Amino acid sequence: SEIKLEELAGVGPATAEKLKEAGFNTVEAVAVASPSELANTAEIGESTAAKIINAARQAADIGGFETGDLVLERRKLVGKLTTGCVEFDEMMGGGIETQSITELYGEFGSGKTQVAHQLAVNVQMDREHGGLDGSVIIIDTENTFRPERITQMVKGLSEKYGMELDPEEFLQNIHVARAYNSNHQILLVDSATDLANELKEMGKPVRLLIVDSLMAHFRAEYVGRGTLADRQQKLNKHMHGLLRFGDLFNACVVVTNQVMAKPDAFFGDPTRPVGGHVVGHTATFRLYLRKSKGEKRIIRLVDSPSLPEGEAVVAVTTAGLTD
Ligand code: ADP
Ligand code: MG
Numbered sequence: 001s002e003i004k005l006e007e008l009a010g011v012g013p014a015t016a017e018k019l020k021e022a023g024f025n026t027v028e029a030v031a032v033a034s035p036s037e038l039a040n041t042a043e044i045g046e047s048t049a050a051k052i053i054n055a056a057r058q059a060a061d062i063g064g065f066e067t068g069d070l071v072l073e074r075r076k077l078v079g080k081l082t083t084g085c086v087e088f089d090e091m092m093g094g095g096i097e098t099q100s101i102t103e104l105y106g107e108f109g110s111g112k113t114q115v116a117h118q119l120a121v122n123v124q125m126d127r128e129h130g131g132l133d134g135s136v137i138i139i140d141t142e143n144t145f146r147p148e149r150i151t152q153m154v155k156g157l158s159e160k161y162g163m164e165l166d167p168e169e170f171l172q173n174i175h176v177a178r179a180y181n182s183n184h185q186i187l188l189v190d191s192a193t194d195l196a197n198e199l200k201e202m203g204k205p206v207r208l209l210i211v212d213s214l215m216a217h218f219r220a221e222y223v224g225r226g227t228l229a230d231r232q233q234k235l236n237k238h239m240h241g242l243l244r245f246g247d248l249f250n251a252c253v254v255v256t257n258q259v260m261a262k263p264d265a266f267f268g269d270p271t272r273p274v275g276g277h278v279v280g281h282t283a284t285f286r287l288y289l290r291k292s293k294g295e296k297r298i299i300r301l302v303d304s305p306s307l308p309e310g311e312a313v314v315a316v317t318t319a320g321l322t323d
Contacts, residue, residue, distance in 0.1 A: 003027050003059045003060075004016075004027075005019055005020070005024075005025075005026070005027060005030065007059070008027065008030070008052060008055040008056055008059060009051070009052075009055045010048060010051045010052050010055060011052055011055075015042065015044060015052075018042040018043055018044070019038075019042045021042075022041035022042045022226075022229065023041070023226045023227070023228070023229035023230055024038065024041070024042065024229050025229075025230075026233070027056045027059050027060050028056075028060050028233050028236070028237070029229050029230065029232075029233040030052060030053060030056035031053065031056040031057045031059075031060040031236075032232055032233055032236040032278060033049075033053060033229065033232070034053075034277055035047075035049040035050040035053060036049075037228075037229075038052065038053060041229075074099065074247065075099075077098070077099070077250050078097055078098050078099055078100075078250075079097070079098040079132050079207065079250060079252075080092075080093075080094040080095035080096065080097055080098075080130075081095045081096040081097075081098070081119060081122060081123050081130065081131065081132055081207070081208065081252050082095045082122050082125075082129075082130025082131065083095060083096065083115070083118070083119070083122070083314070083321060084118060084122055084130070084157075084160075084320065084321050084322065085312065085314045085321055085322065085323050086323055087312035087313060087314070087323065088299060088312040088314050088321075089130075090312070091299070091301050091307070091310040091311070091312045092285070092301070092307070093306070093307050095130065096119060096252045096254065096285075097252065097284070097285070098132070098207065098246065098250045098251055098252050099246050099247050099250060099251075100246060100252070100253065100284035100285060101239070101242055101243060101246065101253045101254075101255060101282060101283045101284050101285075102252065102253065102254050102255070102283070102284065102285040102287065103214075103254075103255050103256075103257050103273065103279065103283035103285065103286045103287065104116070104254065104255070104256045104257070104287050104289055105256070105257035105258065105259055105273040105286065105287070105288055105289070106259060106288060106289030106290060107259055107271070107290075107291070108258075109291065110289040110290060110291055110297065111289050111291075111297045111314075111316050112212065112213070112256040112257075112289055113144045113212055113256065114149075114316045114320075114321060115254075115289070115321060116138075116210045116212050116254055116256060117145075117146070117149050117150060117153060117320075118153055118320050118321040119208060119210070119252070119254060120136045120138065120150065120174050120208060120210065121150060121153045121154055121157060121170055121320070122157075123135075123136060123207050123208040123252070124136070124170055124173055125157070129157075129161060132207035132208075132252075133205075133207070134204075134205050134206060134207025134208060134251070135173040135174070135175070135199055135204045135205065135206050135207070135208075136173060136174045136175065136206065136207075136208045136209075136210065137175045137176075137177075137192045137195060137196065137206055137208070137209050137210070138174060138175070138176045138177070138209075138210045138212065139177055139179050139185060139188050139189070139192070139209075139210065139211045139212070140176055140177065140178050140179065140212055141178075141179045141185060141211070141212065141213050141214075141216045141217055142212065142213055142216055143178060144212060145176050145212075147171055147174075150167065150170055150171055150174065151167040151170075151171070152318055152319065152320065153319070153320035153321075154166075154167040154170045155167065155319065156317075156318075156319030156320040156322075157320070159319065160319075173204065175195060175199075177191065177192075179217065181217050181221065182217040182218050182221055182222075182234060182238075183234075185211070185217055185238065186234065186237060186238045186241065189238065189241040189242060189245060190241075192206075192209060192245060193245060193248070196209075196245070196248075196249050196251075200249070205249065205250075205251075206249050206251055207249070207250070207251050207252060208251055208252045208253075208254065209242065209245055209246070209249075209251055209252070209253045209254070210253075210254050210255070210256075211242065211253075211254075211255040211256070212255075212256045213255075213256045213257065213258060214255040214256060214257050214275065214279070215257055215258055215274050215275050215279075216258070218231055218234070218235055218275075219258070219274060232276060232278050235275060235278045235279065236278045236282075239278060239279065239282035239283075240282065242255070242282075243282060255283070257273045257274060257275060257279065258273070258274050259271040259272060259273055259274065260272065260274050269288075273286070273288075280303075283303070284304070284305060285301065285303070285304050285307075286301075286302040286303040286304075287299055287300065287301055287302065288300040288302050292313065295315045295316050295317055296313055296314070296315055297313070297314050297315070297316055298311055298312075298313055299311065299312045299313075299314060
């Protein structure tokens with residue numbers, strides 16, 4: 001933004017200097033920091049840090065207000081996309097919601113990409129079959145999109161419903177872009193918005209945006225001391241871009257995420273998703289995927305604004321995601 005750090009209430013030239021030295025170069029960087037992060041790195045008190053963050057949030061115009069009736073009006077349009085699995089759908093209160101970010105996190109091979117592929121198929125079905133009559137945009141950062149897999153899943157659905165579905169047609173409604181680095185990944189959300197506007201006019205509204213995987217580039221590019229503030233600021237911009245897309249097009253936004261070892265875990269699961277509090281706070285639904293016996297996978301709803309925590313068992317088979 002054009003606003004300088006020095007113009008924020010509570011930030012004098014000395015504090016501004018300390019913030020910049022710690023890597024908080026812009027108002028946005030401060031706005032998405034946590035008070036303790038800022039206090040530690042810039043050597044200021046936590047309450048001062050909290051005040052500065054508030055001022056930065058207002059200046060950066062994030063966390064703006066909206067009246068409840070407008071929120072309700074928008075919520076009435078929320079669609080639910082079936083996962084194709086009874087337990088999984090029930091746990092989600094009917095399915096994956098539009099206008100929200102749903103995060104799938106878990107270890108390598110836990111089935112995140114498989115679930116994403118299945119949703120890319122299901123969303124194209126009509127409402128009677130749990131779909132949203134929509135098309136799909138995929139931002140693929142790890143080169144794991146496989147059209148062959150889509151074909152198998154469409155055949156699976158054909159069998160399930162006793163319908164003749166054409167895999168070719170399904171593939172034509174999936175728009176895939178490779179992201180080569182984190183900046184490119186962020187820019188692709190803008191391109192996705194342009195494309196979604198075109199598709200809307202063509203009567204093929206985008207009801208699902210997938211980012212698989214969300215953090216791979218960010219983790220690879222931002223290593224070492226002093227890079228956290230910059231990374232979290234970029235990530236925050238990206239997450240809000242995704243949220244905006246979901247609201248604008250009444251679309252589901254599904255992101256996959258990696259896990260890292262929790263060094264301080266004495267009990268419970270020793271892993272947690274990466275991306276820190278920026279991802280934690282902007283993902284509406286957090287789902288933890290775990291391998292079980294053979295093709296079985298356990299999916300745990302970890303965090304949701306209105307649903308109880310729960311677990312669902314699904315299977316990853318050649319025909320797709322099943323009970
Ligand atoms: P990640 O969480 O790393 O994205 P994936 O979604 O790629 O994991 O899951 C990979 C797993 O999915 C494989 O180990 C295999 O168990 C299963 N899988 C992938 N393709 C098929 C297939 N065609 N038929 C049955 N299972 C498959
Ligand atoms: Mg994957």
